[in-house]
Amino acid sequence: MLRRRHLPAPLVVAVLLAVLPIAVTFGIIVGSVGISFADTWRILAHQVVPGAVEPTWSVAHERIVLTARLPRVLLAAVVGAGLAMVGAVLQTLVRNPLADPLLLGVSSGATFGAVLVTIAGITVLGMYSVPLAAFLGALAALLIVYTLARSGGRLTTIRLILSGVVVAQVLSAAASLVIIMSSEPHAAKQVMRWTLGGLGGTTWDMLTLPLITVLVVLVLLGAQAGALNVFQLGDEMATGIGLSADRFRALVFVLTSLATGVLVAVSGPIGFVGLMMPHIARLLVGSDHRRVLPVATLLGAVFLVLADLAARTLASPEEIPVGILTSLCGAPFFLWLMRRDARKG
Structure with missing residues (x-):
């Protein structure tokens, strides 16, 4: 059998690092009010180095770029990067190519936690109340799915997916029930739209926590790339080299749940990014996590910006929740993966 040839990882990373600013630029200049490529970069240059260029653009254009579009586009890049990173790690951790934060119920758990706190008006920790609730919900959902799927001592693809679908449906129904029973119709309507996954209304304040979280989790997971490579071969192999499989799995579960919870708190549940991007990364650079993690992360950022x-x-002038578009892209991809795995089986 011929071995699949992969592209050099540095080349792929370099190309994606070049494509990402282009995607971000198009995300800024395209909209109901068109802004030229030159004006966009002049406005940004003026903000970075005041006085570097003469401000010949209108105040309205500057506000659109800096207040409305730039924070939204950057948040899209952060959310896409984080979801792709989480998907890549979860697929390895449960040794299932169909694993995804949405399909495993992780996003639904985070959504339920965030909806519950938002509707109840719980603000004990201020701006961190919703992300914390989303993190706890994501972690609880992931642990429930994993426990259900491992009943009988063996983790299979069909059992994992079915467990994830069941838990996701139950938590989605619970979140909907909380929204319907809310005595605040305005808040309920806002939350209901948020549950479809979207980035409308993004402000600079919403960007800091997700950015820091994704960077920290990416560094921590990147430091464990070698262990993740061993984990692909099974718990026995990991134990054979002195790695505690249960302890390592618990650590990664916490990190992935933390990232998912924080991302869902600011964007709502956006599905299939964590399913598609890791597979595309592996097709490009192979299965070594030292290459997969940075490539999948950059792919996720570019994909969600676009x-x-x-x-x-x-x-x-209407806006489609981005979660709907990612699902329309992801569903055919999911079916293709199932058919591919069925042929291999």
């Missing part, structure tokens, strides 16, 4: 751009423009 998906959000499409969500804002396809039905203009």
Whole structure:
């Protein structure tokens, strides 16, 4: 059998690092009010180095770029990067190519926690109340799914997916029930739209926590890339080299749940990014996590920036929740993966 040839990882990373600013730029310049490529970069340059360029653009254009579009586009990049990173790690951790934060119920758990705190008006920790609730919900959902799927001592693809679907449905129904029973119709309507997954209304304050979380989790998981490579071969192999499988799995569960919870808190549940991007990364650079993690992360950032751009423009002046578009892309991809695995089986 011929071995699949992969591209050099540094080349792929370099290309994606070049493509990402281009995608971000298009995300800024395209919209109901068109802004030229030159003006966009002049405005940004003026903010980075005041006085570097003469401000010949209108105040309205500057506000659109800096207040409305730039924070939204950057948040899309952060959320896409984080979801792709989480998906890549979860697929290895449960040794299942169909694993995804949405399919495993992790996003639904985070959504339920966030909805519960939002509707109840719990603000004990201020701006961190919703992310903390989303993290706890994501972690609880992941542990429940994993426990259900391992009943009988063996983790199979069908059992994992079925457990994830059941838990996701139960938690989604619970979140909907909380929204319906809310005595605050305005809050309920806002939360209901948020549950479809979207980035509308993004502000600079919403960007800091997700960015720090994704960077920290990426560094921590990147430091465990070698252990993740061993984990692909099974718990026995990991134990054979002195790695505690249960302890390592618990650590990664906490990190992935933390990232998912924080991301869902600011964007709502956006599905299939964590399913598609890791597989595309492996097709490009192979299965070594030292290459997969950075490539999948950059792919996720580029993909969600472009998906959000499409969500804002396809039905203009109306806006499509970006979660709907990612699901329309992800569902055929999911079916293709199932058929591919069935042929291999």
